[in-house]
Amino acid sequence: MKRIMTRSLVLWFVTFAFLAGTVYLGVMTVWHHSEWVQQPFNGHMASANGLGRAGKIYDRNDLVLAYSENDERYYCDGQSTREALLHVLGDESLNISTGIQSRYRTSLSGYNFILGAGIPDSLRPNNDLKLTVDADACRAAYEAMYGKKGACVVYNYQTGAVLCDISTPSYDPADPPEITEENESEYDGVYLDNVVSSTFTPGSTFKIITAAAAIENIPDIYDQTFTCYGSLDVEGNPITCEYAHGTQTFSEAFAHSCNCAFAEIALQVGADKMKETAEQLGFNNDSFSMSEIPIVTSHYDATGAGDNYLAWSGIGQYEDLANPMLMAMISSAVANSGTAAAPYIVEDDGNLINKLNITVNKSRDVEMLSADTASKVKELMKGSAESYAWRGVSLSGLDFCAKTGTAEVGEDKEPTAWFVGFIDDDAYPYAFAAVVVEGGYGIDAASPVVAAAISELVDK
Numbered sequence: 001m002k003r004i005m006t007r008s009l010v011l012w013f014v015t016f017a018f019l020a021g022t023v024y025l026g027v028m029t030v031w032h033h034s035e036w037v038q039q040p041f042n043g044h045m046a047s048a049n050g051l052g053r054a055g056k057i058y059d060r061n062d063l064v065l066a067y068s069e070n071d072e073r074y075y076c077d078g079q080s081t082r083e084a085l086l087h088v089l090g091d092e093s094l095n096i097s098t099g100i101q102s103r104y105r106t107s108l109s110g111y112n113f114i115l116g117a118g119i120p121d122s123l124r125p126n127n128d129l130k131l132t133v134d135a136d137a138c139r140a141a142y143e144a145m146y147g148k149k150g151a152c153v154v155y156n157y158q159t160g161a162v163l164c165d166i167s168t169p170s171y172d173p174a175d176p177p178e179i180t181e182e183n184e185s186e187y188d189g190v191y192l193d194n195v196v197s198s199t200f201t202p203g204s205t206f207k208i209i210t211a212a213a214a215i216e217n218i219p220d221i222y223d224q225t226f227t228c229y230g231s232l233d234v235e236g237n238p239i240t241c242e243y244a245h246g247t248q249t250f251s252e253a254f255a256h257s258c259n260c261a262f263a264e265i266a267l268q269v270g271a272d273k274m275k276e277t278a279e280q281l282g283f284n285n286d287s288f289s290m291s292e293i294p295i296v297t298s299h300y301d302a303t304g305a306g307d308n309y310l311a312w313s314g315i316g317q318y319e320d321l322a323n324p325m326l327m328a329m330i331s332s333a334v335a336n337s338g339t340a341a342a343p344y345i346v347e348d349d350g351n352l353i354n355k356l357n358i359t360v361n362k363s364r365d366v367e368m369l370s371a372d373t374a375s376k377v378k379e380l381m382k383g384s385a386e387s388y389a390w391r392g393v394s395l396s397g398l399d400f401c402a403k404t405g406t407a408e409v410g411e412d413k414e415p416t417a418w419f420v421g422f423i424d425d426d427a428y429p430y431a432f433a434a435v436v437v438e439g440g441y442g443i444d445a446a447s448p449v450v451a452a453a454i455s456e457l458v459d460k
Contacts, residue, residue, distance in 0.1 A: 002277075039389050040450060047429045049094055051073040051109070052068055052072060053068055054066075054073065054105075054108035054109050055068075055107075055108045055127070055129065056129075057101075057107075057108070057129045057130075058129070058137040059130065059131055059133050060132050060133060060163070061135070062130075062348065063460045065085060065089060065135060066101070073425065074367055075174045077447075078141055080142060082140070082174055083142060083170040084143075084170070085133070086099075086169065086170045086171060087099060087166070087193035087194075087195070088345065089101055089173065092173075093176075096193065098196055098197055098294075100129060100131065100346070103292050103293060107127060110127060129347075130347045131345055131346060131361055132161035132344065133162060134164065134460070135161070136460075137154065137163055137456040138453070139454050140163050140453055141154075141164050142166045142168065142170070143452070144452035144453075145168050147437065148168065148171030148437060149168050149169060149189065150196035150446075151168070151195045151434070151435055152164060152166050152432070152433070152434040152449045152453060153433055153434075154430050154432045155341070155432075156430060157336050157340075157341050158429045159337065159429075160342050160343050160344050160365070161343075162345040163292065163430065163453075164432075164457070165193070165195045165196075167193045167194040167195055167457075169188070171187070171192045176420050189212060193293075194324065194435070195325050196293055196295045196323070196325050197296050198296065198323065198324075199296060199297075200322060200407065200416050200437070201316065201322075201407035202316040202320055202410070203317070203408070203442070204257045204259075204404060204406060204407075204442075205322065205327060205403050205404070206314070207314075207315060208334070208380075208404070209278050209281055209313045209330070210274070210315070210333075210419070211250075211380055212277055212369060213269045213274050213276075213277035213278075214250070214265045214268070214269055214361075214450055215243075216271045217269050217450045218269065221250050225247050226247070226249075228243075228244055228258050228260040229244050229260070230243065230260075230262040232246035232259075232263055232311075234311045235306060235307050235308040239260055239308075239315070240259065242259075245260075250377070254383065255380070255384050255387055257403075262314050262315045263312070266302075266313060266314020266315070267310060267311055267314075269314070270310075271304070272303060274302060274313065274314065275300060275301055279300075280369070281330050281369070282329060282330065282368065283297075283298045283322075283326075284297065284325045285297060285445060288325075288326065288329070288366075289363055292323060295325050296323050297323075298322045299320065299321040300320055300321075301319070302318060316405060321380050324434070327418075327433040328431045328433040329343065329431070330368065331420050331431040331432065332422065333368035333369050335378065335422040337374050338367060338370055338374040339367055339368070340365060340367075340368050341431075342363040342364055342366060381421055384401075384402060384404070384442075385402045388402060393443060393451070396454050396455050396459075398423050398428060398454070398458070399424040400423050402419060402421025402422075402447075403418075403419075403421060404446070405417070405418030405420070406440070414438035415439070415440060416435060416436070416437050416438065416440065417436040417439030417442040418433070418435050418436075418442045419434045419443070419449070420434075421431065423454070428454075428457070429431070430454060432450045434450045436449065
């Protein structure tokens, strides 16, 4: 009797294990089928690393950016354009994981979970993709980087459509380099799209966040004045400013980008409220994405750091790290009465819902500021932009609101240059962020990159 019971238990155990394994395999197949089908040992996907029969990729003006013929993958004419779009498209490898040819590889290949990958062309679904980017704007911004490392993004702050996304360094996907120990420094970070996958010390562009914190937490901020002598002692260590600005109002301090004034403001706001406002504006948040592409987390936290570090954090130094796409989203929120448009880069992925003009590649818009705070920050950025225009910055003659940044990074390196803001014109609702590593001053190095992209977009 005991033997029969033992055998029964073993049989039940084996049966349960078999059923559990079958269910697990089924779930994993459904969950990971799009990844497994791309593996190089799959004969149907092997040519051109899985892109030999892939669909075309178009820009917003229907320019073909990539296409396949005779089991080979080809790219558009013009080396600068190809290099500018490398990080948006990716190449035949999977090294640029955020590229469209990596993220949407199964869609491009025409793979179907039911019918598979090796179906006849006559039965293959439409596997073309249309993107929101403008190839000419990307090329112009890329050329304006002059070989410096960095990024530039321009997107529609009303719809969320990304119009320009460039990252450097880059290479020609039609002729990828062989990266060796001898030349790896030249290609350091080449597989990262700095627009979505990198963070940089924000410098004075972070004063947008500090200004918002002041507006929301210091009731008399507009009644205060701040006196700048070029240096401010905090806990025995100086906060330095390039100029001695004298006595100034809050608005004037923002326009002057006065470090001493904004160090005082950060101390008044306090570490907890500074962090609260930064998080309200998207810092320390890992949930943002551009279509299916994740946006790296920006960082701010000066709690428990001491007054000197808190003061430096309020002017975009200390351990502050900002992502270019997030900075463009913050500019979008300022332009859009407090709501940041969620960015997307895939306009049409062949989905029937897209044919009905319902975008399925877009996340929800993000409430970042109250309408009142956004309006006041906008006025501050407008005041800054007027001083930039006086110094020769022009964005195709359009009204704009902006903030530059010159972020010190130490190690005897040139500062990281920033330019963030938006066009204040309903006909051209563009928010932007550009960063140039070791570029020097934002007004000199980063603003021309944005200007080049905007010029191409406005001239269309």
